[in-house]
Amino acid sequence: MGFDIHGMNPTIRGGSKPERPSDEVLYSDQDVLREYFAEVSQYEQKNPGIYFRRNVWGWRPLWNCVYWYCDRIISEEDYDAGGFNDGHEISAEQATEIADVLTQRLDSGAIATYVEDHEQERKALPPQECSRCKGSGRDPEADSVIVEVGKKWWHCRSCEGKGKTPNFASYYSVEASCVEEFRDFCKDSGGFQIF
Numbered sequence: 001m002g003f004d005i006h007g008m009n010p011t012i013r014g015g016s017k018p019e020r021p022s023d024e025v026l027y028s029d030q031d032v033l034r035e036y037f038a039e040v041s042q043y044e045q046k047n048p049g050i051y052f053r054r055n056v057w058g059w060r061p062l063w064n065c066v067y068w069y070c071d072r073i074i075s076e077e078d079y080d081a082g083g084f085n086d087g088h089e090i091s092a093e094q095a096t097e098i099a100d101v102l103t104q105r106l107d108s109g110a111i112a113t114y115v116e117d118h119e120q121e122r123k124a125l126p127p128q129e130c131s132r133c134k135g136s137g138r139d140p141e142a143d144s145v146i147v148e149v150g151k152k153w154w155h156c157r158s159c160e161g162k163g164k165t166p167n168f169a170s171y172y173s174v175e176a177s178c179v180e181e182f183r184d185f186c187k188d189s190g191g192f193q194i195f
Contacts, residue, residue, distance in 0.1 A: 003059040009190025010049035049188025061174035073097045092191035099187035125167035130159035137161040
């Protein structure tokens with residue numbers, strides 16, 4: 001699962017949007033497919049306010065960071081809605097203000113500190129009981145068999161027989177470069193929708 005953030009009135013700084021071939025052509029010829037998506041990628045790089053994407057592991061901590069520094073700009077309702085793919089809108093004025101605050105915080109080093117603190121917290125999270133084997137280390141649906149002292153038992157694929165897995169929250173990470181990219185998107189987005 002991921003989040004697709006679309007600029008509502010993006011600033012176009014260069015190039016023209018590539019014309020999409022018909023699905024029949026696009027999906028029957030791998031060269032056409034690659035070429036089309038390469039052109040789309042180049043167009044979006046020249047025009048960062050069009051589209052921003054992150055998987056769920058990257059979007060939620062980024063949105064948390066934005067809210068941390070921009071809680072006077074985005075309401076609690078905006079923040080909560082930002083965790084869902086239902087098209088919630090952030091106005092052009094809000095997007096510009098978010099970009100300004102993120103620029104200030106990036107320049108001051110506050111974002112780097114935030115990212116470092118988040119990373120330390122993430123790494124310090126204790127492992128949790130494996131949800132597949134309930135901590136036993138054995139999984140009746142596993143493919144591999146381990147023989148131990150003449151007994152056969154099924155080895156859990158999720159925890160590799162340890163009974164513990166990384167803490168679920170440890171998968172959520174954020175990087176300063178991601179904040180910079182989002183800042184650039186906000187600046188040129190003309191407001192945005194979260195899908």
